[in-house]
Amino acid sequence: xxxGLRILCKDPVLELSCCRDHQFSGSKFQQEKLLKESSxxxxxxxxxxxxxxxxxxxxxxxxxxxxxxxxxxxxxxxxGFCFVEYHxxxxxxxxxxxxxxxxxxxxxxxxxxxxxxxxxxxYGRGKSGGQVRDEFREDFHSGRGGFGRQSQI
Amino acid sequence: MLxxxxxxxxxxPHKRRKTSDANETEDHLExxxxxxxxxxxxxxxxxxEGLAGVLEADLPNYKSKILRLLCTVARLLPEKLTIYTTxxxxxxxxxxxxxxxxxxxxxxxxxxxxxxxxxNEAVYLVRFLSDLVNCHVIAAPSMVAMFExxxxxxxxxxxxxxxxxxxxxxxxxxxPWVGKELYEKKDAEMDRxxxxxxxxLKRRQKTxxxxxxxxxxxxxxxxxxxxxxxxAQIQKLKKDRWQERHILRPYLAFDSIxxxxxxxxxxxxxxxxxxxxxxxPMPRVIFRMFDYTDDPEGxxxxxxxxxxxxxxxxxxxxIIKSHWKERKTCAAQLVSYPGKNKIPLNYHIxxxxxxxxxxxxxxxxxxxxxTTLLIELCKLQxxxxxxxxxxxxxxxxxxxxxxxxTCVDRFINWFSHHLSNFQFRWSWEDWSxxxxxxxxxxxxxxVREVLEKCMRLSYHQRILDIVPPTFSALCPANxxxxxxxxxxxxxxxxxxxxxxxLAVAFKSKATNDEIFSILKDVPNPNQDDDDDEGFSxxxxxxxxxxxxxxxxxxxxxxxxxxxxxxFHEVFKTLAESDEGKLHVLRVMFExxxxxPQMIAVLVDKMIRTQIVDCAAVANWIFxxxxxxxxxxxxxxxxxxxxxxxxxxHVLKIQKELEEAKEKLARQHKRRSDDDDxxxxxxxxxxxxxxxxxxxxxxxxxxxxxxxxxxxxxxxIMILTEHLVRCETDGTSVLxxxxxxxxxxLQQIFLQLFADVIxxxxxxxx
Numbered sequence: 053x054x055x056g057l058r059i060l061c062k063d064p065v066l067e068l069s070c071c072r073d074h075q076f077s078g079s080k081f082q083q084e085k086l087l088k089e090s091s092x093x094x095x096x097x098x099x100x101x102x103x104x105x106x107x108x109x110x111x112x113x114x115x116x117x118x119x120x121x122x123x124x125x126x127x128x129x130x131x132g133f134c135f136v137e138y139h140x141x142x143x144x145x146x147x148x149x150x151x152x153x154x155x156x157x158x159x160x161x162x163x164x165x166x167x168x169x170x171x172x173x174x175y176g177r178g179k180s181g182g183q184v185r186d187e188f189r190e191d192f193h194s195g196r197g198g199f200g201r202q203s204q205i
Numbered sequence: 206m207l208x209x210x211x212x213x214x215x216x217x218p219h220k221r222r223k224t225s226d227a228n229e230t231e232d233h234l235e236x237x238x239x240x241x242x243x244x245x246x247x248x249x250x251x252x253x254e255g256l257a258g259v260l261e262a263d264l265p266n267y268k269s270k271i272l273r274l275l276c277t278v279a280r281l282l283p284e285k286l287t288i289y290t291t292x293x294x295x296x297x298x299x300x301x302x303x304x305x306x307x308x309x310x311x312x313x314x315x316x317x318x319x320x321x322x323x324x325n326e327a328v329y330l331v332r333f334l335s336d337l338v339n340c341h342v343i344a345a346p347s348m349v350a351m352f353e354x355x356x357x358x359x360x361x362x363x364x365x366x367x368x369x370x371x372x373x374x375x376x377x378x379x380x381p382w383v384g385k386e387l388y389e390k391k392d393a394e395m396d397r398x399x400x401x402x403x404x405x406l407k408r409r410q411k412t413x414x415x416x417x418x419x420x421x422x423x424x425x426x427x428x429x430x431x432x433x434x435x436x437a438q439i440q441k442l443k444k445d446r447w448q449e450r451h452i453l454r455p456y457l458a459f460d461s462i463x464x465x466x467x468x469x470x471x472x473x474x475x476x477x478x479x480x481x482x483x484x485x486p487m488p489r490v491i492f493r494m495f496d497y498t499d500d501p502e503g504x505x506x507x508x509x510x511x512x513x514x515x516x517x518x519x520x521x522x523x524i525i526k527s528h529w530k531e532r533k534t535c536a537a538q539l540v541s542y543p544g545k546n547k548i549p550l551n552y553h554i555x556x557x558x559x560x561x562x563x564x565x566x567x568x569x570x571x572x573x574x575x576t577t578l579l580i581e582l583c584k585l586q587x588x589x590x591x592x593x594x595x596x597x598x599x600x601x602x603x604x605x606x607x608x609x610x611t612c613v614d615r616f617i618n619w620f621s622h623h624l625s626n627f628q629f630r631w632s633w634e635d636w637s638x639x640x641x642x643x644x645x646x647x648x649x650x651x652v653r654e655v656l657e658k659c660m661r662l663s664y665h666q667r668i669l670d671i672v673p674p675t676f677s678a679l680c681p682a683n684x685x686x687x688x689x690x691x692x693x694x695x696x697x698x699x700x701x702x703x704x705x706x707l708a709v710a711f712k713s714k715a716t717n718d719e720i721f722s723i724l725k726d727v728p729n730p731n732q733d734d735d736d737d738e739g740f741s742x743x744x745x746x747x748x749x750x751x752x753x754x755x756x757x758x759x760x761x762x763x764x765x766x767x768x769x770x771x772f773h774e775v776f777k778t779l780a781e782s783d784e785g786k787l788h789v790l791r792v793m794f795e796x797x798x799x800x801p802q803m804i805a806v807l808v809d810k811m812i813r814t815q816i817v818d819c820a821a822v823a824n825w826i827f828x829x830x831x832x833x834x835x836x837x838x839x840x841x842x843x844x845x846x847x848x849x850x851x852x853x854h855v856l857k858i859q860k861e862l863e864e865a866k867e868k869l870a871r872q873h874k875r876r877s878d879d880d881d882x883x884x885x886x887x888x889x890x891x892x893x894x895x896x897x898x899x900x901x902x903x904x905x906x907x908x909x910x911x912x913x914x915x916x917x918x919x920x921i922m923i924l925t926e927h928l929v930r931c932e933t934d935g936t937s938v939l940x941x942x943x944x945x946x947x948x949x950l951q952q953i954f955l956q957l958f959a960d961v962i963x964x965x966x967x968x969x970x
Contacts, residue, residue, distance in 0.1 A: 057281055058232070059239050060527060104762055109661040109802060110622075113573045115809070115850075149530050150577045155626040157663065 086167040091117075091144040094166040096133045096183075098122075099157045099195035104134075110156050111136050114143030120174050126181035132196055133176075133183060135169045159195060231270050234263065238274050242288040244541070249288070250458045257295035264303060272310045279311065280318070283329035284523040284538075286336055286382070291455040294340025298466035304342050308334075308469050319477050322484045328375050329523075334471070335379035338386050340456045341463045345390035347471040348383065349398075352376045356398050358476050359405035366409060367485035370432060372476060373402055377435050378519070381512045384439070385447035399443075406436055416951050417490040419563045422607040426493040426509065434491045435515065442512040451513040453543050487959060492560035494600060500549040507548065517548060521557040525578075529570050536581040551593045554582065559597065562619060563612040566955035572615060576622045602636060605647040610948035613651060614838055621658035629659060629671045640675060645836070645941050649679060654838045657681040661802050684800035686759035689752055700749040703727050707753045717774040724750060724775075742784045750779060751792040755807075759796075762806055769810055776816045786821035791830055801839035808843050812850055819912045822847045827919035836945045844916075848953070851912050852960060855905045862898040869895060913957060920950045 095107070104119050111119075115138070122133035138144040152163040178187040182197065189200030241256050242249060260271055278289050297304030311334060318327040334351075337343040358364075358372040376398070380387075388395050411430055415421070418428040429437075442449060456463060497506045507513035521539060528535035539554050561568050562575045583591045601608070601616055608616070624631060639648035656679060660668045665683045672680065689695055690704040706723050715723075729743040758768035769776065780786045790808070797803045811817045825831065826844050834840055869891045876888075924946060931938045 057239060057277055058235060060281060060530075105802065106662060108762065108806065113571060115846075146571050146573065150532070150571070150573045154577055154580060158625075158628060 083167060087165040089141065090165050090167055091139065091141045092135055092137045092166045092168050093144055093148055093163045094133065094135050095161050095163050096185075097159055097162050098130075098132045098134060099159045100130050100132055100197055101195060102130070102157045102159070106157060107134060107136065110151060111147050114146050115139060118169070120169050122176060122183070123174050124181040125175040125177075131176050131182040131186070135166060135173070137169060157195070230263075230267065234260075234267065234270060235274055238278060238292075239282070241292070242285050249455055253288070253292055253295060253455060253459075257292060257299065260292075260296060261299050264300060268303070268306075272307060275307060276310050276314050279333040280314065280326045280329055282523075282527060283332065284520045284527065286329070286333060287452060287454055287456070290333060290336040290340050290342075291459065293337060294342055294456055294463050294466065295459060297340070297342045297469075298462050301467050304466070305469050308337070308343060308471065312472060312474065315474075316477065322482075324371055324486050328378060331375045332379045332382060335383040335387075338383050339454070341466045341468055344468040344470050345387055347469075349387055349391045349394050351471055351474045352379075352387075352398055353394065354474055354476060356401050356405075359401060361479070364479045365483075365485060367488065368479055368483065369405065370409070370488065371485050373405060374432060374435070376402070377432075377439050378515075380439050381442065381449055381516050382452060384442060385449070388443075388447055402436070406432060413488050414490060416955060417488065417565045419490070419492055419565070419609055419612050420604060420607045421609070422604075426496065428490045428492065429509075431489040431491055434510070437510040438512050438515050441510050449512055449516075451507075451516050451544060451547075487566075489564070492563060493556070494559065494597065495549075495552045495556050499596070500552055503549045504547050505549075506552060513548075517542075517553050518557055518560075521553060522561070525557070525561065526569070529574055529578075532574070532578045532581045535578055536585050539582065540585055551586065551590050555579075555590075555593050555597050559601075562615055563609075565609065565611060566952065566959050568615075572618065573622070576619055579619075579623065580626050599635070602648065602651070605651050608647070610945050611952045613647065614841070617651060617654045617658060617838060621655050621662065624655075624659060625662040629663070629667070631671075633672050633676055637673075637675060640678070643941075644678075647941060650836070650941075652676070653679045653681070657801070657838075660684075682799040684803070686756055686800070687796055687798065688756035689795070690749070691756070699730070700727060700745050704749045704753045707749060708757060711754060711757050717772060720750070720772060720775050721778075724779075742782045742788070743779075744784075744788050747779050747785065747788045748792050750775060751789055752796055755793060755796045762803070765803070765807060766810055769807075769814060769816070773814060773816070776811075776814075780816050783821060783824075786817040787825055787828070790817060790821065790825040791828070794825075794830065798834075801837070805839060805843050805846070809846065809850075812847065819847050819851045819908070820915050823912060823915045823919065827923060836942060841949060844953075845956075848912065848916075848956075851909050855902075855909050858898065858902050858905050862895065862902050865891065865895045865898055916953060917950075920946070924950075 098107075104121055107119055108116060116136060117139050118135075118137040120135040120137070121130050122135075123129065124131040136144075136147065138147070148163050148165070151161070153160060155161070176182040176184075176186075178184045180187060186196060186200055189196075191199070237256055237259065241252050245252055247255075263271065275289065275293060278285070282289070293304070293307055297307070311330060315327055315330045315334075318324075318330060334343060335348055338345050338348050355372040355376045359369045361369065409432075411433075414428075414430050420428060491509075493509055495506060496509065500506060507517065520542065524538045524542070525535060528538055540550070542550055558575055558579060561570070562572060568575070579594060583594065598620065605613060633652075636648070636652060639652055642649050644650070644653075656668050656672065656676075659671075660681050665681070668680055669677065690698060690701050695701055703723065703726065707720065710719055710723055724746050727743065727746045727749060729741070730745055731742070754768050754772060755765065758764040776789065780789045789811070793807055793811075794804060797807070808817075808822055812819060812822065823844065826835075826840055831840065869888070872888060872891065924943075927943060927946070928938060
């Protein structure tokens with residue numbers, strides 16, 4: 053008798069998000085299961101200048117366990133993404149539901165569930181060391197290293 | 206869900222055919238029912254008629270599912286109450302038995318909700334039942350009889366007042382929907398119920414009210430106790446002969462069909478008795494910040510004692526409760542509230558959102574939700590809502606002098622986060638009046654704290670740039686580290702040479718043992734002779750170690766956390782005694798006093814790694830070193846965070862103990878079923894584990910009790926000092942500091958009551 057309604061129970065981010073890790077080695081089903089239980093989120097579209105301290109300030113409404121900054125594989129500097137790990141799912145949900153699509157350092161950030169931080173995941177996978185999306189960007193963003201890497205060649 | 210996955214090789218899901226078809230229909234029915242009332246090409250009446258037809262046809266095969274779905278929407282979608290009661294009315298007109306079964310199912314659900322302490326949902330069920338009178342499903346006299354039983358709870362003795370309150374509230378809050386009908390059919394009985402209600406309301410205690418009010422002043426709007434306000438609203442409705450024009454009543458269009466239907470009588474309902482496990486909702490104060498003078502050009506805002514105000518606020522709160530997780534849906538539902546052209550909807554929305562944000566002791570949902578909901582609303586109505594929000598902000602600023610300190614905190618956090626989403630654009634000059642006031646008074650304090658929070662979300666120079674030059678005195682300090690052994694003038698400081706030695710050691714990746722041996726030579730200013738081990742409380746040792754290490758690790762959070770982790774052993778040893786813990790915190794504060802965010806994360810880390818304990822943090826907050834900063838927001842955020850960690854820790858261990866006990870019980874049951882002797886051994890291991898956990902729980906609970914004792918004792922000491930000083934100086938007690946301090950104490954007490962005592966009655970003792 054106390055079952056809820058689907059329209060009120062769905063996880064808005066899980067349903068809408070199409071960001072799936074292409075390097076995940078299990079099945080789609082397994083990945084979905086891990087995402088449903090995860091208390092780690094990935095965040096993208098950060099300014100290259102956004103520090104861990106600022107991420108901490110915005111996301112610490114619930115106690116944060118860890119923040120892993122995304123790094124350029126070659127330069128080892130921040131390149132616009134990160135992972136935030138909470139102590140439990142409920143804490144992560146609060147961040148996910150409410151901070152996704154709002155501003156940090158005047159950039160609109162995007163958050164997604166992540167199956168859990170693994171060593172190596174913090175490095176960009178673009179050919180030049182940064183994120184793939186910055187390889188082919190043609191416009192200028194001073195907060196993300198100027199022009200896309202391919203355009204700079 | 207009922208879909209079963211059968212794992213195949215490779216992990217591909219495989220649905221069983223038969224169950225899947227049934228589930229698809231159930232999902233489809235749920236979809237149809239939930240969607241009715243949404244924007245549609247057809248009228249609501251024709252949609253309801255159509256849906257009634259579909260459901261009637263499905264009754265033979267899906268009756269129990271339909272019953273369950275309708276009961277669920279009654280409970281979870283109260284903002285669409287009258288739409289669903291009309292639907293039930295139509296079904297009852299077509300199928301009398303179904304109507305009867307639905308009423309029975311609702312009563313069962315009501316009893317379950319009350320037993321499970323779901324009192325907020327139970328109110329919606331009662332309201333639904335009462336509106337069914339309007340739909341000719343339930344006979345008015347039987348509803349009156351139920352309300353008679355509700356109000357008779359006010360005669361019960363030795364029960365919490367909040368229990369009696371709830372039954373009165375459930376009765377009164379249904380009357381905007383059904384008062385007219387009940388009065389027309391049974392006016393003498395209703396008058397009697399009213400008289401009983403009135404005498405109860407006159408004699409009940411209201412000592413809780415001042416602690417729950419957002420403002421201490423009654424002007425411009427009194428902050429009324431929720432039952433008092435509702436009573437005034439119902440009285441006015443009664444005087445107006447129950448004429449109520451705001452509620453959407455789709456059943457009126459079906460009157461000719463519905464009045465032909467046979468009605469059911471509610472079974473006699475006895476309120477379930479009070480038990481030890483019953484937890485009733487806490488009382489509230491009604492938050493009001495607007496009235497009809499605030500929007501002179503638009504539609505008139507209903508008065509504070511009009512029933513329209515009650516219904517609008519209820520419905521908007523219900524919409525937020527249903528959709529708070531999805532801010533886009535929530536915003537869309539709020540701005541498409543039916544009847545919005547006749548009311549200043551944006552004002553109502555802003556008022557309702559702030560009512561929740563400022564609710565004491567805590568908002569119904571996490572505060573960041575309200576910030577992002579307001580941002581979403583600004584995006585949705587860019588031509589109108591931002592102006593109302595700016596007007597509201599201005600009004601809140603003007604009334605800071607009488608605003609509860611905890612609410613001011615929430616205002617600070619909301620406003621700074623909001624600004625960070627709009628490039629920090631604000632007309633600061635409008636607030637220049639605060640520049641000439643005593644810096645400890647609420648307005649300049651507010652601006653200082655807002656700017657500090659804004660800096661945390663941007664950077665120091667940005668803040669200097671966004672405010673006019675006249676505001677520079679209120680700008681936060683540059684968050685740099687202060688190292689006392691850093692420059693030449695520090696040569697004469699005791700311990701200076703050891704500090705330099707340590708710095709070299711740290712830089713060359715020394716081990717804990719090497720650090721210990723360097724520290725061995727530090728003299729103890731407190732004692733004439735040290736032990737050979739040299740590890741009794743030595744403030745100078747702590748000073749040189751903590752100052753130097755934190756200074757070297759100052760670059761970022763990561764560096765500081767690494768430093769704490771690497772030299773954890775040294776920290777633990779130096780901070781072994783209570784005085785040691787206190788001194789570590791003191792020195793850390795001296796280094797980082799310009800960077801409150803760093804202080805907060807370091808305190809958090811030190812608690813989690815058990816370098817300091819929660820009681821040490823509490824003592825440090827009340828120490829004389831912090832007295833200058835005692836009223837600053839960051840200090841209270843640290844204390845509340847510390848209390849939260851303590852509470853979470855206790856809950857976690859209690860849960861572990863319960864789980865272990867359940868495991869043992871299951872094992873016993875299995876043993877008695879199997880008659881297997883080998884599990885005796887397993888029992889032993891589990892029983893040992895339970896004993897250990899029991900000890901852990903007791904020790905955690907004792908630490909928790911001690912933390913609160915320390916906090917309350919220190920409050921009493923500090924307040925007594927203030928009272929005595931004022932008496933001897935002949936000055937007024939009621940300074941901004943005093944208001945701040947008392948309200949902080951109130952908040953901790955209220956939160957203790959709500960979080961801990963209600964959930965864990967053993968602590969109350």
